[in-house]
Amino acid sequence: MGDPTRKDPLLENIEQEDINTSSNKSKLEEDTSMAPHSTSLIISTPIHRSSSRPQLDLSGAAIQGNFEEKDPTILLPNQSDDISHLALDIGGSLIKLVYFSRHEDRSTADKRKKSLKERLGVFNGTRRSCPILGGRLHFVKFETRKINECLDFIYSKQLHRGACILNQLHGLLSSTDPRGWSSEAQVNENAIIKATGGGAYKFADIFKERLGVSIEKEEEMNSLVSGANFLLKAIRHEAFTHMEGQKKFVQIDQNDLFPYLLVNIGSGVSIIKVDGDGNYERISGTNVGGGTYWGLGRLLTKCKSFDELLELSQRGDNREVDMLVGDIYGGLDYSKIGLSASTIASSFGKAISENKELEDYRPEDISLSLLRMISYNIGQIAYLNALRFGLKRIFFGGFFIRGHAYTMDTISFAVHFWSKGEAKAMFLRHEGFLGALGAFMSYEKHGLDDLMAHHFVERFPMGAPCVGGKIHGPPLGDLSDKASIIIDFDLDILCSLKNRDRVLSCSHCQTDLDNHWDHPHYRSGKTEIAKISWMEKFVQKGTEIIAPVPMAPPGTTGLGGFERPSSKGETLRSDDAALNVGVLHLVPTLEVFPLLANPKTYEPNTIDLSDHGELEYWFTVLSEHLSDLVDKAVASEGGTDDARRRGDAFARAFSAHLARLMEEPAAYGKLGLANLLELREECLREFQFLDAYRTIKQRENEASLAVLPDLLMELDSMSEESRLLALIEGVLAANIFDWGSRACVELYHKGTIIEIYRMSRTKMRRPWRVDDFDVFKKRMIGSGDGKPVPHKRALLFVDNSGADVVLGMLPLARELLRRGTEVVLVANSLPALNDVTAIELPEIVAEAAKHCDVLRKAAEAGGLLMDAMLNIQDASRINSSSVPLMVVENGCGSPCIDFRQVSSELAAAAKDADLIILEGMGRALHTNFNARFRCDTLKLAMVKNQRLAEKLVNGNIYDCVCRYEPAH
Ligand SMILES: CC(C)(COP(=O)(O)O)[C@@H](O)C(=O)NCCC(=O)O
Numbered sequence: 018m019g020d021p022t023r024k025d026p027l028l029e030n031i032e033q034e035d036i037n038t039s040s041n042k043s044k045l046e047e048d049t050s051m052a053p054h055s056t057s058l059i060i061s062t063p064i065h066r067s068s069s070r071p072q073l074d075l076s077g078a079a080i081q082g083n084f085e086e087k088d089p090t091i092l093l094p095n096q097s098d099d100i101s102h103l104a105l106d107i108g109g110s111l112i113k114l115v116y117f118s119r120h121e122d123r124s125t126a127d128k129r130k131k132s133l134k135e136r137l138g139v140f141n142g143t144r145r146s147c148p149i150l151g152g153r154l155h156f157v158k159f160e161t162r163k164i165n166e167c168l169d170f171i172y173s174k175q176l177h178r179g180a181c182i183l184n185q186l187h188g189l190l191s192s193t194d195p196r197g198w199s200s201e202a203q204v205n206e207n208a209i210i211k212a213t214g215g216g217a218y219k220f221a222d223i224f225k226e227r228l229g230v231s232i233e234k235e236e237e238m239n240s241l242v243s244g245a246n247f248l249l250k251a252i253r254h255e256a257f258t259h260m261e262g263q264k265k266f267v268q269i270d271q272n273d274l275f276p277y278l279l280v281n282i283g284s285g286v287s288i289i290k291v292d293g294d295g296n297y298e299r300i301s302g303t304n305v306g307g308g309t310y311w312g313l314g315r316l317l318t319k320c321k322s323f324d325e326l327l328e329l330s331q332r333g334d335n336r337e338v339d340m341l342v343g344d345i346y347g348g349l350d351y352s353k354i355g356l357s358a359s360t361i362a363s364s365f366g367k368a369i370s371e372n373k374e375l376e377d378y379r380p381e382d383i384s385l386s387l388l389r390m391i392s393y394n395i396g397q398i399a400y401l402n403a404l405r406f407g408l409k410r411i412f413f414g415g416f417f418i419r420g421h422a423y424t425m426d427t428i429s430f431a432v433h434f435w436s437k438g439e440a441k442a443m444f445l446r447h448e449g450f451l452g453a454l455g456a457f458m459s460y461e462k463h464g465l466d467d468l469m470a471h472h473f474v475e476r477f478p479m480g481a482p483c484v485g486g487k488i489h490g491p492p493l494g495d496l497s498d499k500a501s502i503i504i505d506f507d508l509d510i511l512c513s514l515k516n517r518d519r520v521l522s523c524s525h526c527q528t529d530l531d532n533h534w535d536h537p538h539y540r541s542g543k544t545e546i547a548k549i550s551w552m553e554k555f556v557q558k559g560t561e562i563i564a565p566v567p568m569a570p571p572g573t574t575g576l577g578g579f580e581r582p583s584s585k586g587e588t589l590r591s592d593d594a595a596l597n598v599g600v601l602h603l604v605p606t607l608e609v610f611p612l613l614a615n616p617k618t619y620e621p622n623t624i625d626l627s628d629h630g631e632l633e634y635w636f637t638v639l640s641e642h643l644s645d646l647v648d649k650a651v652a653s654e655g656g657t658d659d660a661r662r663r664g665d666a667f668a669r670a671f672s673a674h675l676a677r678l679m680e681e682p683a684a685y686g687k688l689g690l691a692n693l694l695e696l697r698e699e700c701l702r703e704f705q706f707l708d709a710y711r712t713i714k715q716r717e718n719e720a721s722l723a724v725l726p727d728l729l730m731e732l733d734s735m736s737e738e739s740r741l742l743a744l745i746e747g748v749l750a751a752n753i754f755d756w757g758s759r760a761c762v763e764l765y766h767k768g769t770i771i772e773i774y775r776m777s778r779t780k781m782r783r784p785w786r787v788d789d790f791d792v793f794k795k796r797m798i799g800s801g802d803g804k805p806v807p808h809k810r811a812l813l814f815v816d817n818s819g820a821d822v823v824l825g826m827l828p829l830a831r832e833l834l835r836r837g838t839e840v841v842l843v844a845n846s847l848p849a850l851n852d853v854t855a856i857e858l859p860e861i862v863a864e865a866a867k868h869c870d871v872l873r874k875a876a877e878a879g880g881l882l883m884d885a886m887l888n889i890q891d892a893s894r895i896n897s898s899s900v901p902l903m904v905v906e907n908g909c910g911s912p913c914i915d916f917r918q919v920s921s922e923l924a925a926a927a928k929d930a931d932l933i934i935l936e937g938m939g940r941a942l943h944t945n946f947n948a949r950f951r952c953d954t955l956k957l958a959m960v961k962n963q964r965l966a967e968k969l970v971n972g973n974i975y976d977c978v979c980r981y982e983p984a985h
Pocket residue numbers: 638642694752754755756757758759760816817850912936937938939940943958961962963
């Protein structure tokens with residue numbers, strides 16, 4: 018397929034003019050309009066701030082919405098840090114920690130939004146009575162023997178203070194006594210942490226001593242079950258099967274979850290029949306579990322860790338240790354009873370008949386025999402118990418599995434073998450966190466019980482430790498440290514770049530700092546532990562931390578016989594990247610788009626990245642685009658040294674994440690192109706690049722607004738039919754302004770905006786590659802005498818800034834308004850490439866409205882013109898004859914859209930809509946090309962990628978798609 022940019026059909030007549038954008042150095046302004054809106058109660062107590070601890074800023078704290086609600090949402094408008102909840106599962110070998118960091122609701126309504134909500138029928142009364150503000154659920158593990166590290170971690174993030182702070186805050190706000198806020202000491206006195214597992218008893222005193230908190234013990238089995246129920250109901254890609262190296266996610270129907278069998282493989286094994294929430298019975302178990310493998314394995318191989326033992330098994334051959342059917346039957350199968358020669362007849366059976374000592378066996382072979390013995394045994398016992406109760410679904414959890422392909426294959430094989438294919442083993446991605454999650458769920462005020470899959474967005478764990486624009490944090494251990502260590506110490510804690518194990522010494526008293534969190538000068542804020550910043554360290558370490566470990570392509574474990582394993586790599590991951598769990602972002606306001614024809618079968622992604630060729634291609638595209646993106650991002654922040662360092666760190670972080678996903682695409686659930694494009698945006702934000710294309714967008718908006726009046730005049734001189742065609746052509750032509758496409762970016766270096774636009778328009782010859790224009794036209798203007806009824810409300814999903822929205826979508830919106838159709842412009846909540854955002858749109862519309870009465874009246878009616886709004890207290894009193902033009906945010910910050918998770922504003926706007934127009938490659942091709950809706954849908958896009966054009970529409974780069982699908 019050649020380089021799509023080399024012979025560019027659009028370049029023929031364009032004069033060479035360099036559009037150099039990276040030199041623009043304008044800085045981001047603070048957006049004060051995003052400050053939360055307070056309602057009933059304001060607390061203005063000055064808060065004592067200690068110097069070396071995270072501070073909770075209660076100034077301006079207010080209860081949001083109805084004060085009478087039982088658990089009202091509390092806003093802390095000036096609180097920049099997170100407040101957290103924490104729960105633990107302290108097992109024999111591992112401590113599993115789940116914590117939730119809350120985030121203030123930044124999207125609280127301004128005046129326009131409030132009036133819009135009234136217009137769309139979104140009132141406070143319909144808000145979930147959920148005390149949570151949204152936030153993130155993080156998963157971390159520690160070795161139990163390193164409990165001090167765990168305590169340091171909790172202390173560094175002040176996680177132990179979260180629960181009681183919230184309790185007090187609720188009490189304080191409802192007592193309306195602003196003096197009620199207590200000192201730090203008082204806060205800690207009542208603090209409790211929920212914990213399960215044996216260590217909750219064993220280590221209770223240490224928690225009290227070190228953190229001043231009491232452990233509240235949660236029953237282990239109960240915790241496991243409620244953790245599993247939560248995951249299976251709320252996390253979309255939680256359960257999967259694993260057969261012959263192939264991981265397949267299983268769609269679980271929330272309403273058809275019970276009964277199921279939960280097999281938790283920890284040191285021992287518990288087998289639990291789960292019939293509902295809180296309704297379960299431990300029906301069986303076995304003492305031969307993870308502890309047996311590790312214990313026996315350690316004795317027999319002298320391995321130092323569980324992971325090392327597991328890694329050994331990767332290179333093992335169990336035939337040296339196990340007695341196989343073939344060994345008994347002279348190399349033959351025992352076909353009469355269906356056993357192949359390679360079936361294990363007796364685990365470790367060969368060791369009895371040979372004159373060999375332990376030293377004569379390879380540790381690798383021993384480890385593998387042991388692993389197979391234990392995994393088969395667990396699989397078999399699990400299946401027999403499922404059979405006992407007639408259960409078809411068996412979920413396996415617990416840290417024994419550790420995402421280890423071979424272990425899962427072995428268990429799956431046993432279940433498949435003994436059930437003759439009737440039952441399936443399923444695994445849970447958060448396998449080790451069931452207990453900790455369950456303990457977390459037992460907090461009364463977390464409000465997570467009734468959350469559903471659409472409220473969670475799983476994101477790659479990558480949080481850069483930036484708070485309030487500054488970088489903070491103790492020395493970095495690994496990727497999960499980076500994800501979690503976000504603290505606000507007053508002294509800058511800087512760390513050693515090259516040698517993280519170097520003994521640090523206190524700058525005040527020169528003492529070596531073994532455990533620096535405990536050092537008295539550190540606590541008093543006198544010591545400086547460090548030399549350089551986290552960011553620099555990340556730049557150095559980032560790639561190293563998550564660089565791919567070479568993995569062999571998935572192979573078979575031999576379902577037909579018990580062959581030597583091949584679904585394994587050279588090395589087993591023991592770092593936290595192997596956890597395979599992301600950070601769960603909880604956004605309680607997200608909703609399923611109500612106009613989806615079938616939400617259950619809806620799949621946003623068009624391209625299947627489980628095809629390795631596709632995956633490789635799109636990874637290359639994103640990698641190749643990286644340096645240009647970094648240039649833009651750095652320029653958008655003024656090109657300062659700091660911006661450059663952040664740009665460098667971003668590039669490393671993003672590349673490292675790509676590498677990790679290339680190695681294991683399903684690491685964080687099913688991977689689609691939309692996820693990759695979103696990862697890039699999230700990663701930019703993580704490194705404080707809040708809007709990399711800001712100046713480019715502004716410049717293109719200005720240039721396009723300048724020519725808008727001429728375009729409108731030209732359109733007005735046309736007949737209705739030619740005008741409709743010109744409008745659709747206009748949208749398709751202007752979709753070329755896409756800074757995410759390599760081919761288009763090359764174009765911009767060779768022509769001005771207006772030249773490219775003109776050229777693009779002249780190329781707009783029908784038939785387009787996908788051309789349903791005639792059907793659309795018929796619906797819009799009819800074919801004979803009878804005029805069709807205009808649509809009541811159209812949702813226009815806009816794409817790029819500049820010509821795309823100004824010269825393409827706005828004129829189309831104007832046409833609809835003229836016909837009496839209400840128009841809702843749906844735009845991104847957060848920036849993504851050069852896409853226009855919902856915050857930017859009102860200003861653009863206001864500018865356009867200066868040249869057009871139709872737009873002005875509609876924008877006024879839709880509350881978009883702030884000047885008009887300021888003079889009118891009650892938006893509903895606007896007496897306008899025009900149908901309204903409104904703007905809503907879509908709830909995402911990506912070039913694509915996943916209709917399973919949209920903003921509540923958009924969901925409300927959709928209720929009266931009977932026409933959807935999806936524009937652009939991201940929203941209409943990469944995602945939703947095959948999506949069906951319950952109303953008329955028009956998908957418009959220019960294909961700006963040669964491979965996609967070939968694959969999707971059997972065409973070429975710059976071909977156009979005009980796909981019209983009447984209501985489904
Ligand atoms: C990121 C995009 C989806 C944005 O396209 P848009 O939605 O703006 O039409 C698109 O530019 C894209 O797929 N780019 C990568 C492919 C390429 O550079 O050829």
